[in-house]
Amino acid sequence: MSLAFAPARTTTSARPVQARTAPSLPAPQSPAPLRSVPAQHAITPAIEAPATPAPAAPRVRAVPEGTEARGFVLYVGIDEAKALADGTTLHRIVEALRTLTAEVAPSAETYAAVALAPEGAGGRDVDVVRLALQDPAALAKQREGQGTRDDADRHPNGVIIDISRKRVLLDGEAAGLTYKEFELLQYLVLREGRTIDRHELIERLxxxxxxxxxxxxxxxxxxxxxxxxAHYQDIVRTVRGVGYRFDRHADVSIRQASTPSPDVF
Structure with a gap:
C-alpha cells in the first residue's frame, strides 16, 4: 500500500492567517475503498533488489575444462534381421530418431551412417557399431586384446586396403591415392561383387x-x-555398358573392422 500526502502551503506575505471555523463533520460512515494515487504524489520506499547472477550453463558430464560439447553419438546396435523381427527397418529407426531430434532441438544437425561388418563376424551388435564408428574406448579395448602387432603391416606382399586408416598398401608400400580416389575404391570395396553404375558413383561420392x-x-x-x-589394377573391373565392380583376389586383404560406411540415410 502507498501513502499519499498533500503538499504543504506556504505564505508569501506577512499578513496573519485568519482561523477558519471548521465545518461540521458528517456522521461517520464505513470506510471507502482505497483508490490509486497518482505516481507523482506517491511515496514508496526505495528498495533495490540485489542483482541475481545469471545461472551458469550446465557442463556436460565428462567434458574436460577448456573444451565444449558440440554434439553426441548414440550407438544403436541392431542388424537388419532383428529390425525386421521387430516390425521395422534400420531406415525407419533412423528417421524416427531424426524426427524426435527435430522436435526437441530444431537447430540440431544430424548425420547417420550404417556400420558394416562381414557376415558372421559375431559379437554384440553395439560393439560392432562402436568399432565401425571408431569409438576411442572401443578401439583402445580392441588394441589391448590384439597386443601391439598390426596385421596390416606384417604382410609384405599383396594389396592391403586399410579402410580404417584410409590407405592402400601395395607390397608394403603406400599407393598414394588422393582422397577422392580412395573414396571411389572404398565405395566399390564395401559393395564387393556388385556392379556400380556411374550415376550412382556421382550421386554418392x-x-x-x-x-x-x-x-x-x-x-x-x-x-x-x-x-x-599398378599390377593389381584388375581388382577394379569394368563392366562394359554398366559401370565398375570390385573383385577380390587371393592376395587382397581388406581391413574394415573399424570403419564407418559411406552410406548416408
Whole structure:
C-alpha cells in the first residue's frame, strides 16, 4: 500500500492567517475503498533488489575444462534381421530418431551412417557399431586384446586396403591415392561383387553443393586409380555398358573392422 500526502502551503506575505471555523463533520460512515494515487504524489520506499547472477550453463558430464560439447553419438546396435523381427527397418529407426531430434532441438544437425561388418563376424551388435564408428574406448579395448602387432603391416606382399586408416598398401608400400580416389575404391570395396553404375558413383561420392562431374569424369578417376594400383589394377573391373565392380583376389586383404560406411540415410 502507498501513502499519499498533500503538499504543504506556504505564505508569501506577512499578513496573519485568519482561523477558519471548521465545518461540521458528517456522521461517520464505513470506510471507502482505497483508490490509486497518482505516481507523482506517491511515496514508496526505495528498495533495490540485489542483482541475481545469471545461472551458469550446465557442463556436460565428462567434458574436460577448456573444451565444449558440440554434439553426441548414440550407438544403436541392431542388424537388419532383428529390425525386421521387430516390425521395422534400420531406415525407419533412423528417421524416427531424426524426427524426435527435430522436435526437441530444431537447430540440431544430424548425420547417420550404417556400420558394416562381414557376415558372421559375431559379437554384440553395439560393439560392432562402436568399432565401425571408431569409438576411442572401443578401439583402445580392441588394441589391448590384439597386443601391439598390426596385421596390416606384417604382410609384405599383396594389396592391403586399410579402410580404417584410409590407405592402400601395395607390397608394403603406400599407393598414394588422393582422397577422392580412395573414396571411389572404398565405395566399390564395401559393395564387393556388385556392379556400380556411374550415376550412382556421382550421386554418392559428390556432395550436392559440389559441381557434379560427368560420367566421363568418373572414367578418368577410375583410370587414375588403376594406374596407382599398378599390377593389381584388375581388382577394379569394368563392366562394359554398366559401370565398375570390385573383385577380390587371393592376395587382397581388406581391413574394415573399424570403419564407418559411406552410406548416408
Amino acid at each position: 559428390w556432395d550436392a553443393d559440389d559441381e557434379a562431374p560427368s560420367e566421363r569424369t568418373i572414367d578418368v578417376h577410375v583410370r587414375r586409380l588403376r594406374s596407382k594400383l
